[in-house]
Amino acid sequence: MVFDFDTPIERRGTDSMKWGRYGADVLPLWVADMDFAAPPPVIAALQRRLDHGVFGYGIETEALNAAVVNYVHRRYGWDIEAEWLVWLPGLVSALNVVCKAVEGGVFTATPVYPPFMSAPKNEKRALTTTALLDTEQGWRWDFEAADRALSVSASKLWLLCHPHNPVGRAWRDEELNEIARLAQKYDLIVCSDEIHCDLILDTRYRHKPFAMLGTDAAERSVTLMAPSKTYNIPGLGAAWAVIPNAALRSRFREAMAGIVPHLNVIGMAATIAALEDCDDWLAALLDYLRGNARLVEDAVAATSGLRMHPVEATYLAWIDAGELCRQRGFADPEAWCTASGVALSSGRDFSAACGDFVRLNFGCRRATLRKALASLLGSTS
Numbered sequence: 001m002v003f004d005f006d007t008p009i010e011r012r013g014t015d016s017m018k019w020g021r022y023g024a025d026v027l028p029l030w031v032a033d034m035d036f037a038a039p040p041p042v043i044a045a046l047q048r049r050l051d052h053g054v055f056g057y058g059i060e061t062e063a064l065n066a067a068v069v070n071y072v073h074r075r076y077g078w079d080i081e082a083e084w085l086v087w088l089p090g091l092v093s094a095l096n097v098v099c100k101a102v103e104g105g106v107f108t109a110t111p112v113y114p115p116f117m118s119a120p121k122n123e124k125r126a127l128t129t130t131a132l133l134d135t136e137q138g139w140r141w142d143f144e145a146a147d148r149a150l151s152v153s154a155s156k157l158w159l160l161c162h163p164h165n166p167v168g169r170a171w172r173d174e175e176l177n178e179i180a181r182l183a184q185k186y187d188l189i190v191c192s193d194e195i196h197c198d199l200i201l202d203t204r205y206r207h208k209p210f211a212m213l214g215t216d217a218a219e220r221s222v223t224l225m226a227p228s229k230t231y232n233i234p235g236l237g238a239a240w241a242v243i244p245n246a247a248l249r250s251r252f253r254e255a256m257a258g259i260v261p262h263l264n265v266i267g268m269a270a271t272i273a274a275l276e277d278c279d280d281w282l283a284a285l286l287d288y289l290r291g292n293a294r295l296v297e298d299a300v301a302a303t304s305g306l307r308m309h310p311v312e313a314t315y316l317a318w319i320d321a322g323e324l325c326r327q328r329g330f331a332d333p334e335a336w337c338t339a340s341g342v343a344l345s346s347g348r349d350f351s352a353a354c355g356d357f358v359r360l361n362f363g364c365r366r367a368t369l370r371k372a373l374a375s376l377l378g379s380t381s
């Protein structure tokens, strides 16, 4: 089947956060949703669910849990039990819940998706960070710095972004093993946010859930997943945590009590269809995103003052625009974006030290991407 990611779908004037925040003359390539319609089987499942006409409180069904159990087995060879699953309407909630559930400080590496820093703050947890290293070979962990930071902090929870938003790395086994080793050394729970796990663009790599590293890693893990990024249904609010350790799972559930709402029935219907019937759509999407990634990487490589490392995973490009701004007389990347009429995410939101960076969401039509790149690369102050 041929899937169409090129025909325009008007999102201006709808309920879209991405398209509603800025004026009509701004191209929005910021918040992480894609401009594509959901896969046809998802839309058909939603239509069937709407036809039923009754939308009472939902409870997760056996079919829903089985869809996840089968999906993670099929995609990663990960064997999990249905009872390890905890359903939530979103993973930002889950990041906050895990910070509430695990007593003690929180450790993470920056730059990182902003809720990794706001969730510990919301729960009044001390946050310890180390910076990822921007090396010639790409973004790398600074494990020595992580070890030093963990040895002097009272961290009990490692928030891991795997694959990583915004730097686009698909972590290798060696890196995950080192994280597992440090987690064991300092007795940490590892909450591995794997929301982007099915968006591996570099075909040399396969996603491996952190919890698959071994029994010790599994016992100290909370794995967060959702169909929202991959199948472009973040507005439908369905996500899950996999928590093999029963004691940890009940602490997580207790932290949710009275705060996290029931799973919505529309999201449930969409999730089953996404996990069971959309492999060919996903393969086509990944091909399309690979083409978009190449377009961005080539444009950045051809532009004086811009720099990025290849995107291994996600539909997000993390671009250092500091030198371009200095060359062209922009005060900062925000001024460059404003002058270009393109909305990107500011690097500052991902780390105070990343004010020179922008995050560009290339989950859009290629024509939109070409237009945005032409505006960005052509603009002068």
Ligand SMILES: Cc1ncc(COP(=O)(O)O)c(C=O)c1O
Binding pocket: 032, 089, 090, 091, 092, 093, 113, 161, 165, 193, 195, 196, 226, 228, 234, 239
């Ligand atoms: C790493 C990561 N976690 C969580 C989310 C959002 O999760 P949700 O929409 O389920 O709250 C995002 C969205 O971009 C993300 O990149």
